[in-house]
Amino acid sequence: MSNEQQDKPVKISLEKIKSQDKIEVTPINPLQLVEENEQQEAAQIVFKEQTKGGIKRLFWPAFSTLVIGAATFQTYQFIQELFLTNAMLGMAGIVVAGAALVSGGVALFNGWRARRRLANRQSAQQEFKRILQQDSYGKAGHSLQELTQEISEYVEISVLEKKYQSAKQQVHNDHELIQIYSNSVLAGLDKMALDIISKHASEAAVMVALSPLAIADMALVAWRSSKMIQELSRLYGCPQTAFGRIDMTKQVFKNMMLAGASELVAEAGVEMLGKTLTASVSTKVAQGIGIGVLISRMGIQTMSLCRPIEFTEQNKPRLSHLRKAIYNKVVGIVKNTDRDKNEERVKSPIIDDITQND
Amino acid sequence: MSEKDWFKESYYTAKQLVERGLDKHVRIAVTGLSCSGKTAFITSFINQLLFAADNDRLPFFDMSKQQRIVGAKIQAYPDLHIPEFRYSAAIEYLTASEPQWPPSTSSIAQSQIKIRYKVSNRWYKKAKEFSSLTVDIVDYPGEWLLDLPLLRMSFKQWSTQCTECLGRGSRKELAQDWLDSQNKTQLSEMYDEQSVSEIAQSYRAFLQRCKQSKANISLIQPGRFILPGELAGAPVLDFFPVVDESILAQDWSSFEAESTVRVLEKRFNYYRDKVVKPFFYEYFSKVDRQILLVDCLSVLNSGYESYRDMQFTLSQLLQSFNYGQSNWVKRLFNPSIDKLMIAATKSDHVPPEQHRNLEAFMQNMLQQARNDIRYEGIKMESMAISSINVTQPVMAEHDGKKLMCVQGVEQSTKETIINFPGKIPQQPPTKQQWSDLEFDFVNFAPSNLSPGALPHIRMDKVLHFLLGDKFL
Ligand SMILES: Nc1nc2c(ncn2[C@@H]2O[C@H](COP(=O)(O)OP(=O)(O)O)[C@@H](O)[C@H]2O)c(=O)[nH]1
Ligand SMILES: [Mg+2]
Numbered sequence: 001m002s003n004e005q006q007d008k009p010v011k012i013s014l015e016k017i018k019s020q021d022k023i024e025v026t027p028i029n030p031l032q033l034v035e036e037n038e039q040q041e042a043a044q045i046v047f048k049e050q051t052k053g054g055i056k057r058l059f060w061p062a063f064s065t066l067v068i069g070a071a072t073f074q075t076y077q078f079i080q081e082l083f084l085t086n087a088m089l090g091m092a093g094i095v096v097a098g099a100a101l102v103s104g105g106v107a108l109f110n111g112w113r114a115r116r117r118l119a120n121r122q123s124a125q126q127e128f129k130r131i132l133q134q135d136s137y138g139k140a141g142h143s144l145q146e147l148t149q150e151i152s153e154y155v156e157i158s159v160l161e162k163k164y165q166s167a168k169q170q171v172h173n174d175h176e177l178i179q180i181y182s183n184s185v186l187a188g189l190d191k192m193a194l195d196i197i198s199k200h201a202s203e204a205a206v207m208v209a210l211s212p213l214a215i216a217d218m219a220l221v222a223w224r225s226s227k228m229i230q231e232l233s234r235l236y237g238c239p240q241t242a243f244g245r246i247d248m249t250k251q252v253f254k255n256m257m258l259a260g261a262s263e264l265v266a267e268a269g270v271e272m273l274g275k276t277l278t279a280s281v282s283t284k285v286a287q288g289i290g291i292g293v294l295i296s297r298m299g300i301q302t303m304s305l306c307r308p309i310e311f312t313e314q315n316k317p318r319l320s321h322l323r324k325a326i327y328n329k330v331v332g333i334v335k336n337t338d339r340d341k342n343e344e345r346v347k348s349p350i351i352d353d354i355t356q357n358d
Numbered sequence: 359m360s361e362k363d364w365f366k367e368s369y370y371t372a373k374q375l376v377e378r379g380l381d382k383h384v385r386i387a388v389t390g391l392s393c394s395g396k397t398a399f400i401t402s403f404i405n406q407l408l409f410a411a412d413n414d415r416l417p418f419f420d421m422s423k424q425q426r427i428v429g430a431k432i433q434a435y436p437d438l439h440i441p442e443f444r445y446s447a448a449i450e451y452l453t454a455s456e457p458q459w460p461p462s463t464s465s466i467a468q469s470q471i472k473i474r475y476k477v478s479n480r481w482y483k484k485a486k487e488f489s490s491l492t493v494d495i496v497d498y499p500g501e502w503l504l505d506l507p508l509l510r511m512s513f514k515q516w517s518t519q520c521t522e523c524l525g526r527g528s529r530k531e532l533a534q535d536w537l538d539s540q541n542k543t544q545l546s547e548m549y550d551e552q553s554v555s556e557i558a559q560s561y562r563a564f565l566q567r568c569k570q571s572k573a574n575i576s577l578i579q580p581g582r583f584i585l586p587g588e589l590a591g592a593p594v595l596d597f598f599p600v601v602d603e604s605i606l607a608q609d610w611s612s613f614e615a616e617s618t619v620r621v622l623e624k625r626f627n628y629y630r631d632k633v634v635k636p637f638f639y640e641y642f643s644k645v646d647r648q649i650l651l652v653d654c655l656s657v658l659n660s661g662y663e664s665y666r667d668m669q670f671t672l673s674q675l676l677q678s679f680n681y682g683q684s685n686w687v688k689r690l691f692n693p694s695i696d697k698l699m700i701a702a703t704k705s706d707h708v709p710p711e712q713h714r715n716l717e718a719f720m721q722n723m724l725q726q727a728r729n730d731i732r733y734e735g736i737k738m739e740s741m742a743i744s745s746i747n748v749t750q751p752v753m754a755e756h757d758g759k760k761l762m763c764v765q766g767v768e769q770s771t772k773e774t775i776i777n778f779p780g781k782i783p784q785q786p787p788t789k790q791q792w793s794d795l796e797f798d799f800v801n802f803a804p805s806n807l808s809p810g811a812l813p814h815i816r817m818d819k820v821l822h823f824l825l826g827d828k829f830l
Contacts, residue, residue, distance in 0.1 A: 009780040009798035010756050010763070137711040167417035170751050171710040171815050180417045 110241045117238040121308060128309045131174050140174035144181050147308055151189075151237030160188040182309040190303065190317065193232055197299030198322055200228035201292040202329040209288030209330050217291065225249070225295050229302050236306035253298075285330055292326035293319065384828050385494040385644050387695075390651030391576055391671065392500030395703035395745055397460050399651060400469065400497050401448040402745035402812050404432065406821060407471050407493070409811035416818035421829055426476040428488060433470045443469035443497050449809060452746065457804040465587050466498040466641075479830045491828055496641060501581040505634040507674040508579060513599075513623040516579070518606060520599035523577060527663035532567045536560040537601070545605055549618040554596060561598035574660035576671040580629060594633060597625040647824045649699045650675075654720050655707055655799040658782065662792035665723070673727035697737045699823055700724065705815050706744035707779060707799045709762040710751050713742045713815075718784035739823055744815035748804045752776060769801035 075097050083090030124147065131140050151157055164184040168177060204224040208217045229249060233240040300317050304310070311317070390396045406416065407430045416422040432445060444467065448460040471493045477483045508516060524530055539560045543553050562583045568575045569584055582589055589595060600606060600619060613620050652672065657665050702720040705713055721740055728738075749766035754776050763778040780797040787795055807813070 008796050010754075010761065010778040011798055011800060012754070012756075012776045135714040137714070163414065166414045169415070169815075171706075171713070171747070173710065173713065176418075183417065183423065 107241070114239065114241045118233075118240065118305075121236075121238045121306060124308050125310060128178055132178055135173065135175070137173045140177045144177060147181075147237075148185065151185075154234050154237050154239060155189070157185060157188070160185040163188075178309060182312075182315070186307060186309055187315065189235055190307075190315070193235055193299070193303050194317060194322070196228060196231050196235065197296055197303075198325045200224050200231075201295040201299065201322060202326045204295050205288040205292030205326050205330045206333050207288075208291045209285045209333075217287075221291055221295065225298050228295065228299055232299060232302045233306050236303075236308070238306055249298075288330050289323075289327055292330065293323055296322040296326065382489075382828050382830070383492045383494070384646050384825060386496075386824055387642065387645040387648045388495060388497065388651065389503055389648060389675070390500055390703075391503065391653070391668075392462065393656070394500060394651040394653040396500060396651055397448065397463050397497055399649075399703065399745040400443060400495055401445060401452070401460060402814055402817055403495060403821070404443075404445050404469060404471055405449070405812045406814065406817050407473060408432070410473075410821075413811045415811060415813075416821065418816075419818040419821045420826060421475060421822075422818070424478075426478060426829070428474040428476065430471055430473040433472050433492070440466060440468045440496075443467040443495070445469060452804045452812070453807050453809050457807060459804060463497055463499045464585060466496065466637075468494065468496045470494050475829055477830050482830045489830055491825070493825065498641070499581070499585050499587075501578065501585045502637065503581065503675065504577065504579050504671070505581045505630075506638060506678045508630050508634055509638065510678070511630075513626040514606070514610065516626065517599040517601065520579075521601045521603065521606065524601060527575070527667065528571065528573045529568065529575070532571060533564050536564040536598070540598070540601070543618065545600055545602060545618045545622075546608075546613055547618065548614065548616050549621045554618060554621070558596040558598050562595070572660070574656050574664040574667075576664070576668045577674075580634075582629075582633065589633065594625065594629050597622045597629070645695055647697045647699075648695050649701060649820065649824065651701055651703045652720055652724075653704060654702050654716060654723070654782075655704055655779075655797075657723075658719075658780075658795075658797040659799050661795075662787075662789050665786070665792070669723050669726075672724060676724065676727040695736065697823065698739075699820060700738070700740040701820065702740075702742040704744055704799075705742035706747040706749045706766075707764060707777075707802065708742070708782065709764055709778070711762050712782050715782040715784050716742045719782055719786065722784070722786045741816055741819060743817060743820060745812075745817065746804065746807070747813040747815050748802045748807075754778070764802075766802040767805040769803040772803065775800065 079090055079093040079097060082093040124143070127143065128140075131143075148157070148161055152161070164181055167180050167184055172180065201224075204220055207220050207224075211217060211220065226249070230240060296319055299322075300319065303317060388396050388400060390399075406413070406419075410416060410419065410422045411425075411427045411429050413422060421427050434442075451458045451460045473491045473493065474488055475491065477486055477489050482489070511519070524533060536557065539557050543550075543557065565578050565583050568578050578584060580595075583595060586592075586595060600622065605619060610619060610623070650672075652668075657668050700720070702716050705716055708716050717740060720742075749764040752763055752765045754761050754763045756778070761778045763776045765774065765776045767773070768775045777798070777800055779799045780795070782797075783791075783795070
């Protein structure tokens with residue numbers, strides 16, 4: 001058996017090799033150690049195509065063809081009419097239609113790319129998770145290097161990267177390498193991400209607390225959270241465009257629903273504390289803080305979506321830190337403006353409840 | 359004294375009390391058979407702590423990663439009767455122009471390291487920004503460790519065990535001299551100092567032969583017969599096990615008090631109660647954390663008999679440390695060990711892609727012993743480490759095959775070599791498979807070590823496991 005021979009020990013004196021030149025020695029670079037058969041194996045496992053009902057499957061292609069066809073036809077007719085009125089007007093019509101077509105195409109393309117990036121990130125997350133469960137050696141280095149390149153397209157991370165490079169050793173296995181990467185490069189990004197979240201959340205909180213219109217609040221939330229998602233996704237190297245963001249927001253909400261129940265239970269205690277805190281401020285301020293917390297939640301979910309290596313129980317970002325920052329900011333600002341306006345404070349309904357119960 | 363002054367004073371005292379309460383102390387027991395790498399481990403352990411304030415090679419030691427360690431220093435040890443561990447001498451050996459491993463330990467030695475660090479706990483932080491952790495670590499010859507199982511044996515039980523052991527491996531041939539001299543005397547008759555002393559002499563010679571034999575025999579008892587320390591030449595050491603089956607079968611209380619058997623028993627009891635027990639009492643009382651070092655490489659080199667022998671020895675040791683409720687170490691010494699690490703040492707001899715196999719091999723070797731023990735409230739971890747890494751991994755092509763090897767300076771020839779030691783199996787091989795396996799773990803000498811932080815493999819994980827939770 002050829003396999004057995006490979007298991008026998010071999011000892012070579014380097015001095016002797018140099019004279020005989022029979023053996024080729026290269027310092028190893030774990031990055032080059034991606035095993036081929038592993039890739040083959042992965043290629044063999046493919047998702048079976050999902051079979052949807054024949055007619056149902058036709059809906060979207062047919063519908064979009066219809067819409068696009070109708071639109072093209074209408075535009076064509078419209079430009080033709082313009083030409084009939086005036087040649088210059090017709091030309092202008094063509095230019096405008098062309099511009100719309102091109103910009104629309106580019107936007108679609110970018111959106112598609114952003115969505116693909118997100119999908120790729122998600123599969124990278126799964127891949128790292130899989131490696132973390134194995135006892136392999138020499139497979140992770142390559143993927144981590146690719147990841148660094150991906151992120152550094154958008155963010156300057158050479159300081160964090162240096163930290164990673166100096167901490168890792170050739171003897172580290174895949175599990176350890178991924179952990180070191182997560183604790184150095186990604187931990188640095190996490191810190192920045194929390195700053196971003198805290199900034200957007202408290203800004204939104206202050207705006208809601210100060211805004212007189214309830215409807216405006218909705219728009220505010222949508223605007224701030226969208227902005228935050230954009231910044232966060234960019235930070236982790238998979239920036240989302242307007243189109244992509246909708247997709248992402250959908251996922252963020254889905255995750256929040258899933259996480260919702262358990263998270264609520266876990267944080268019930270903190271939530272209570274939050275309530276007693278908010279009890280002493282006005283309803284509007286309490287609403288603001290509520291919005292801030294909601295946006296923070298969204299931010300944390302976005303982080304876990306974009307982060308290539310999943311959070312562990314130890315490094316998972318906690319809502320309680322953010323909550324405190326938001327509270328301080330909102331109460332600080334609102335108190336100042338309150339004093340300026342010399343307005344009367346509204347008592348919180350919670351306090352009302354308590355007094356009524358007594 | 360005005361009221362204000364009084365208030366200030368008591369506030370100050372209270373604060374001092376809190377501060378003193380915050381200074382923590384941890385005592386670490388390093389256990390391992392001789393040549394398992396205790397001295398090298400302790401040297402590296404101290405070294406990593408001394409340089410932890412500014413060392414980015416400790417990614418898994420959170421205290422260092424978060425840069426919370428301000429500094430560390432070796433303190434003069436308050437117990438003056440225990441010699442100090444000679445850390446700087448060890449470093450000198452390693453970094454000399456002709457580097458060597460520190461010489462093997464012949465007696466007990468102890469070191470105390472004080473680590474100053476930033477407090478991160480938000481309550482304690484209010485009382486004190488910085489605090490310190492004092493770490494005690496003890497080195498002693500591994501030979502003496504083998505006396506630990508004697509503590510729960512009677513002379514008769516020990517003799518029975520020795521008789522069983524003689525049947526295994528190459529012991530019988532090595533023991534021939536001693537067995538001959540013992541057979542000449544009637545053990546149940548009145549004792550004669552001259553002949554007992556002679557037999558004891560030949561028993562000690564037998565143990566020395568075991569120690570030096572190529573078969574890598576682990577179980578050599580009593581430990582001080584090999585390394586007597588201050589007991590050299592004392593009559594306490596003049597005894598030996600009774601391996602005569604006919605005598606073992608009899609009831610010893612029928613023998614005269616002056617019979618050889620009873621005298622040997624008395625000496626054994628004295629050795630057990632007056633030499634071994636105080637040693638372990640002093641050593642194990644107040645121990646908080648324990649690390650057991652296991653050298654799997656010598657076992658792999660020597661084969662099946664050696665494997666079984668080490669397995670038996672380590673099982674005995676682990677049972678002695680039975681951490682459960684009603685164990686006898688606890689009753690005797692009342693230690694409060696709450697964490698145990700089992701480490702396969704010298705993993706720098708093994709190409710990194712096989713580290714996992716080394717870990718699995720060790721875990722499997724100790725599986726039975728670990729199953730037998732109930733570790734109540736004890737956190738346990740095991741991994742492959744290297745206290746001082748003196749090799750580097752390389753890829754070499756041999757006979758058209760790519761092999762991951764290690765490159766380093768061979769101890770015996772002082773030549774730079776590339777070594778593929780063989781493939782470590784994860785499952786312990788059967789006796790038949792052992793004979794087909796071939797290993798060649800050569801000893802590597804230290805080379806190119808600078809006096810700064812020593813290169814290591816997974817010492818950061820060890821530090822984190824043993825000390826991490828002791829920092830506030
Ligand atoms: N390459 C290597 N060899 C080691 C290491 N630790 C111990 N050794 C070897 O093991 C021998 C015995 O080590 P030592 O610490 O004296 O063992 P002790 O008897 O348990 O104190 C040393 O002389 C070295 O040859 C290590 O981390 N790496
Ligand atoms: Mg030693």
